[in-house]
Amino acid sequence: MTQTAPSSRLAAYDAAFARDMQALQLANSSVFITALSGGPDSSALACLADRYARSCGAAHQAIIVNHNIRSDATDEAERVRQRMQARAIATQIVTVEDKAPSTGIQEWARHQRFAALTKQARQQRAVLLFAHHQADQAETVLMRLARGSGIAGLAGMRGLTYRDAVPVARPLLNWSADQLRDVLALLGCDFEDDPSNRNYDFERVRLRRFLRKSAACGFPTIATAQRLGQAMAALSDHCAAVSTPIWEAATDLLPSGHAVIDMRRLQKLPDSMWQYHARRLIRQVGGNRYGVSARALDRLRARVLAAQNSTLGGCQFVRSMQPGETARFYVVREIGRVPQECDVAAGDDVIFAGCWRLRTAFSGKLLNAGTALQLKRTTTAAPPPDAIAALPYIVRRVIPVLYTLDGGLIYPQLEGVKSCVTSTDRALSAQFLGR
Structure with a gap:
C-alpha cells in the first residue's frame, strides 16, 4: 500500500x-x-x-x-x-x-x-x-x-x-x-x-x-461520545425549531435589557421545551454563562404560573401590576448583594454584567443606575433619555450608567431604541447582547 x-x-x-x-x-x-x-x-x-x-x-x-x-x-x-x-x-x-x-x-x-x-x-x-x-x-x-x-x-x-x-x-x-x-x-x-x-x-x-x-x-x-453529541445536537435543534414560534409569540426580549413573558401562552409548552427556552432567556438577561438546573426551572414555572414573583440564575421574574395582566412577568437582571462595577477609560469598549456592550467617550466607573443613584455623590446628572425614563423602575434601575471622574452621571444611548440622540452626541452607548 x-x-x-x-x-x-x-x-x-x-x-x-x-x-x-x-x-x-x-x-x-x-x-x-x-x-x-x-x-x-x-x-x-x-x-x-x-x-x-x-x-x-x-x-x-x-x-x-x-x-x-x-x-x-x-x-x-x-x-x-x-x-x-x-x-x-x-x-x-x-x-x-x-x-x-x-x-x-x-x-x-x-x-x-x-x-x-x-x-x-x-x-x-x-x-x-x-x-x-x-x-x-x-x-x-x-x-x-x-x-x-x-x-x-x-x-x-x-x-x-x-x-x-x-x-x-x-x-x-x-x-x-x-x-x-x-x-x-x-x-x-x-x-x-x-x-x-x-x-x-x-x-x-x-x-x-x-x-x-x-x-x-x-x-x-x-x-461513541461524539455520536451521542451529534444525536443530541440534532434533537436539540428539532425541539428548538418546533417550540420557538410558541415561545416567541409569548415573549418579548427588548433592547432595554429585559424581557416580558406571558405565561398564559406557555401553559401547554412541554417541560423539556420550557426548560430549553427559559434557561436560554435567563442567560440572556442575567448575563451568566452557566445554565440553571431543570429542577430549578420546573420550580420557577410552578411559581410564575401561580402568579408569584421569583428569582433564579441572576434574574428576577416580577409580575405586572397592570389590571388583567397577572400572567405577564417582567424578566430583569438582578443587581445582587455585590453590585457590578467596572472602571473604564475614555474610548473603552467593554462588556458589563455579562450582557451589555458599552462604548464610552469618558473615563469613570460603570454602575447599575439604581446603585449609582444610591451613592448620592453625583454633582451633575442629566435626566435619563425619554426611552429610559419611560421604562418601569425595576427595568430602569439595572440600566448601566457612567459615574464620571468629576462626579457626573451619564445615561447611555440604548442601541436599537429609537431616540433623537445622534451617534456623534453619544457619550455612552449601550448594546444589550441578549438579543
Whole structure:
C-alpha cells in the first residue's frame, strides 16, 4: 500500500479546512483571530487558518494570552510568537495583569483568556477561532453527562456561537488530534508541551486518562461520545425549531435589557421545551454563562404560573401590576448583594454584567443606575433619555450608567431604541447582547 505524498496530504487538509469554514458560513468573513496556546492543536489551527486566510484574501493573526501562571510563561509565549512569526504568521502576546487565585486556576485562566481574546476580536471585528477537536468534544459531552445535563448540554460545543458580541468558531470539531499533529509534521512546525495536561488534579486530565484506558480495552468511547453529541445536537435543534414560534409569540426580549413573558401562552409548552427556552432567556438577561438546573426551572414555572414573583440564575421574574395582566412577568437582571462595577477609560469598549456592550467617550466607573443613584455623590446628572425614563423602575434601575471622574452621571444611548440622540452626541452607548 503506497503512502500519500506529503504535498497531497497537505492539500487535502487545506481543502477539508476550507470546507469546514464554509460549513460554518464563514466564507465571507474578512478577519480571523486564532487563540494560540502554542500546543499542537492551536498551532495546527494557526497554520491552517493562516493558509486559508491567504487563499481567500482575508486577514489573520494569532493571539497568545500570557496568564503568568508559571514562572516560564513569558519565555514560552515569546518562543511561540517567534515560531509563528518565522512562518510569516502575524502573532501578538496579550499579558494578563491580574494575579491568579490560589484555587480554581483553570476556570480563572479560561475567563481571563476569553476576556482578552474577545476584546481584541471586537476591536478588529474579527471571528475568533478555537482549536477544540473530536476528543475535546467527546470529553465535554461525557463531563456534561456525568453532571446530568439535558439535551442542549449533551449536544456539546457548537461550531459557531457568539460571546461578548464576538462570533466564536470551532472549525476542528471533526478533526482528530493525530490529524492536527500530521499537519504540523508536514509543515515542519514545532509546538509546546503543556505540563498541566499531566496534572491529574484537573477533571479533564483525569477524563483523558479514562478515555485512553477505555480505548486500550476496546471500548470506542470517543467515537461513541461524539455520536451521542451529534444525536443530541440534532434533537436539540428539532425541539428548538418546533417550540420557538410558541415561545416567541409569548415573549418579548427588548433592547432595554429585559424581557416580558406571558405565561398564559406557555401553559401547554412541554417541560423539556420550557426548560430549553427559559434557561436560554435567563442567560440572556442575567448575563451568566452557566445554565440553571431543570429542577430549578420546573420550580420557577410552578411559581410564575401561580402568579408569584421569583428569582433564579441572576434574574428576577416580577409580575405586572397592570389590571388583567397577572400572567405577564417582567424578566430583569438582578443587581445582587455585590453590585457590578467596572472602571473604564475614555474610548473603552467593554462588556458589563455579562450582557451589555458599552462604548464610552469618558473615563469613570460603570454602575447599575439604581446603585449609582444610591451613592448620592453625583454633582451633575442629566435626566435619563425619554426611552429610559419611560421604562418601569425595576427595568430602569439595572440600566448601566457612567459615574464620571468629576462626579457626573451619564445615561447611555440604548442601541436599537429609537431616540433623537445622534451617534456623534453619544457619550455612552449601550448594546444589550441578549438579543
